[in-house]
Structure formats: structure tokens, C-alpha cells
Amino acid sequence: MSSDCWSNSTCSANSMERELSGEMEGQGTLKLVFTVVSAVMVGLVMFSFGCSVEIQKLWSHLRRPWGIAVGLLCQFGLMPVTAYLLAIGFSLKPFQAIAVLIMGCCPGGTISNVLTFWVDGDMDLSVSMTTCSTVAALGMMPLCLYVYTRSWNLTQSLTVPYQSIGITLVSLVVPVAFGVYVNYRWPKQAKVILKVGAIVGGILLLVVAVTGVVLAKGWNTDVTLLIISFIFPLVGHVTGFLLAFLTHQSWQRCRTISIETGAQNIQLCVAMLQLSFPAEYLVQLFNFALAYGLFQVLHGLLIVAAYQAYKRRQKNKHRRQHPDCPEVNYEKNPRETSAFLEEGDGAAVTLRLPGPEQQHRVAE
Numbered sequence: 410m411s412s413d414c415w416s417n418s419t420c421s422a423n424s425m426e427r428e429l430s431g432e433m434e435g436q437g438t439l440k441l442v443f444t445v446v447s448a449v450m451v452g453l454v455m456f457s458f459g460c461s462v463e464i465q466k467l468w469s470h471l472r473r474p475w476g477i478a479v480g481l482l483c484q485f486g487l488m489p490v491t492a493y494l495l496a497i498g499f500s501l502k503p504f505q506a507i508a509v510l511i512m513g514c515c516p517g518g519t520i521s522n523v524l525t526f527w528v529d530g531d532m533d534l535s536v537s538m539t540t541c542s543t544v545a546a547l548g549m550m551p552l553c554l555y556v557y558t559r560s561w562n563l564t565q566s567l568t569v570p571y572q573s574i575g576i577t578l579v580s581l582v583v584p585v586a587f588g589v590y591v592n593y594r595w596p597k598q599a600k601v602i603l604k605v606g607a608i609v610g611g612i613l614l615l616v617v618a619v620t621g622v623v624l625a626k627g628w629n630t631d632v633t634l635l636i637i638s639f640i641f642p643l644v645g646h647v648t649g650f651l652l653a654f655l656t657h658q659s660w661q662r663c664r665t666i667s668i669e670t671g672a673q674n675i676q677l678c679v680a681m682l683q684l685s686f687p688a689e690y691l692v693q694l695f696n697f698a699l700a701y702g703l704f705q706v707l708h709g710l711l712i713v714a715a716y717q718a719y720k721r722r723q724k725n726k727h728r729r730q731h732p733d734c735p736e737v738n739y740e741k742n743p744r745e746t747s748a749f750l751e752e753g754d755g756a757a758v759t760l761r762l763p764g765p766e767q768q769h770r771v772a773e
Contacts, residue, residue: 451519452584454613457606458522458532459588460599466533467589476531476662480517480538483649483670485549488513491644493557495637503561504686507554508694509637511567511685512678512701514553516542516574519581521672523610524709528716530665536585538669543578546677547571568684573677614706631693638700642708645671664716672709675702 470477492513496506517539525535551569558567592599649670653663675698682694 451613452580454523454606454610455519455536455581456584456588457602457609458526458536459585460592460602460606461526461532462536462585462589462592463533464589464593467537470533470537474537474541475656476534476658476666477537477541479653479656479658480534480649480666480669481542481545483645483652483666484517484538484542485514485545485553487648487652488645488670488673489553489557491641491648493560495641497560499633499637501633501637504690505631505634505693505697506561507558507567507685508682508697509634509641510554510557511681512641512673512698514546514550515673515675515677516546516550516577517669518672518674518676520614520706520709521669523607523614524668524672524713525665526607526610527713528664528668529661529720530668531659531661534662534665535669538666540578540581540585542669543574543581543674546574566685568681570677570680570684573680577674577677614710631696634693634697635700638697639704641701642671642673642705645673646708646712668709668712672705673701675699675705 489510490513492510495501496509501509519539522532522535522539524530526532554567554569588599588602591602646667650663650667653666658666678698678701679695682691682698686694
């Protein structure tokens with residue numbers, strides 16, 4: 410760029426940079442408030458969900474981490490490949506393609522734990538997957554980005570936000586650990602905390618959705634990136650569910666892995682975009698990250714609504730067929746292969762009486 414352009418106050422590049430700076434400064438207070446409030450809410454939500462985690466079940470996932478392994482394969486296998494194919498298929502510019510790849514390489518976010526709870530998923534597996542994917546991101550994010558970005562000539566180096574990953578890991582592990590301890594020592598109180606956390610988690614989803622719309626207001630919109638931000642989470646949910654099903658995971662695990670795959674950690678993506686790209690690119694890239702976060706919340710709420718409608722229909726069907734019997738839901742899990750089970754394990758029927766605490770497993 411010539412020296413005249415740098416000195417000219419009417420230069421389009423300088424005007425764009427000043428416009429972006431003005432917009433971001435004007436929204437700085439809102440972002441700060443949102444960051445503080447969301448951090449507190451996330452801590453409370455993860456603490457409450459930790460109250461639903463049982464040490465024995467958590468240890469079983471870590472001792473036989475087949476569900477976690479499938480989830481990690483979805484997170485750092487399917488999602489980066491999907492991001493690469495979307496970037497190629499839509500003929501994105503290099504900086505746009507890299508932003509989509511960064512999103513695909515991010516670990517799972519806290520929103521996945523909230524959605525998993527509302528679809529009666531495996532909370533022990535969900536918390537384990539979120540934690541393990543965050544730890545794995547320390548090595549898998551640079552590796553995936555190195556492999557898939559070789560198709561484009563980059564003029565800037567990509568910076569992995571290791572500090573943000575560490576903060577995310579601490580903010581996840583510490584509240585969950587306290588929740589697990591509370592559930593171990595005071596199980597009755599833990600059930601009350603869990604119910605409160607579920608409500609706070611629902612509010613958190615609404616706050617994220619509304620704030621995403623507010624922060625994106627007035628920003629330049631790239632239609633192609635918006636289309637990708639709409640498609641990407643859906644592809645993650647569908648492919649995650651299919652891979653879990655093909656590896657003979659239970660229906661409960663299939664729902665959990667599906668949600669964990671499509672829900673990415675938006676904060677890490679935004680942090681990496683800020684560290685890696687100049688101001689003139691951030692206008693579009695921030696908009697893409699916010700749009701992805703908004704759409705993954707909306708998709709998740711639709712999944713929850715569909716599941717709750719199906720669950721209510723099954724309950725009504727049972728009442729009509731057995732009006733004199735207590736309300737019991739039978740959820741039959743598909744038989745898992747011997748590679749995923751210890752000797753003596755098999756398909757099971759879960760008897761669900763009213764209340765999450767009244768669950769029994771009856772061997773077939």
C-alpha cells in the first residue's frame with residue numbers, strides 16, 4: 410500500500426479499520442458484561458451438572474473409554490474434514506476458509522452439556538467428552554490446522570490460544586469436581602442443585618442467542634459464511650449420531666455424542682481469530698463465529714423440543730394402553746459389540762419411574 414494511502418484520512422482501508430475499531434469500542438462494555446455474566450453462569454451450570462455425575466460411572470467411562478474415543482474421533486476427525494469440504498465446496502477465500510477450519514478444530518463447548526441434560530443424555534459421558542476434548546485440543550488443534558491449511562497459502566501465522574484453552578479447562582474441571590463431591594456427600598441436596606442448574610442452563614442458552622444477535626448487529630454480513638454457519642452444526646450432529654450408531658453405542662450415548670460433536674467452543678474460536686488475523690478480516694470472521702454460536706443454540710433447542718415431544722407422545726401412548734399401571738418408560742438400548750463391553754454386559758432395559766432418582770436396570 411502506498412504512503413499516500415496511509416496518510417490520507419479518506420483511504421478506504423483506513424476508514425474500514427477505524428469503523429471496526431469504533432464498533433468494537435462501542436460494544437466493549439456489552440462484551441465485558443456478557444463475558445463476566447456468562448463466566449459466572451457457566452461455572453454454576455457446570456457445578457450443578459457435576460452434581461449429576463457419579464464417581465463410579467465416571468470411572469467406568471475412563472476405564473473403558475470407548476464412548477470418549479468415538480466422541481474424540483467425531484470432534485477432531487469428522488468436524489475438521491467437514492470444515493475442509495465446506496471450504497472447498499463453497500470456494501471460500503483463504504482467510505474465510507481458515508476461519509471455518511479453526512471452528513472445526515475447536516473442542517466441545519459447555520452448551521453441549523446443557524443440551525445433553527435436556528435430551529436425557531449420558532451426563533457422565535458428556536462431561537468426560539468435553540473435558541477430554543479440551544485437553545486433546547492442546548495438541549490436536551495445531552495438528553489438524555497444519556494438515557488442512559496446506560491447501561492455501563497463508564500470509565500470517567496461526568496462533569493457538571493455549572492460555573484460553575487452559576482457562577477453559579480449569580473453569581470446567583473445578584466446578585464439576587465440586588459438583589461430583591457434593592453428589593457423593595449429599596445426594597439429596599445434589600438433586601435440588603441439579604434442577605436449579607438445568608433452569609440456569611436454559612437461561613444461559615437464551616442469553617447466548619440474544620447476545621449473539623446484539624453483538625452482530627450492524628456488522629457486514631457475508632452470505633456464504635452465514636450459510637456455512639447454518640449447515641456446519643447440523644452436519645456435526647448428524648454425522649456424530651451416525652458414527653456413534655455404527656459403533657454400536659447405546660441410544661443415550663448416540664444422543665450425547667451427536668450433541669457434543671455439533672456444539673463447538675465459540676470462545677476459543679474467537680480468541681484464535683483475534684490472535685491470527687488483522688482488523689480488516691475480523692469484521693467477517695467474528696460475524697461467522699457469532700452466527701455459528703447462534704445457530705448451534707437454535708439447532709440444539711430444536712433437537713430438545715423434538716425429543717421432548719417424542720417423549721411426551723410415548724408417555725401418552727403408555728397411559729392409553731395401560732391406564733391402571735404406573736407410568737413406566739421402557740428404553741431399550743441396542744446391544745453393543747464385545748469390543749465395547751466387558752464379560753457379562755449386554756443389552757439392557759431401563760425402567761424409568763417418575764423422577765430421575767428412580768431408575769433401575771434389569772438384565773434381559
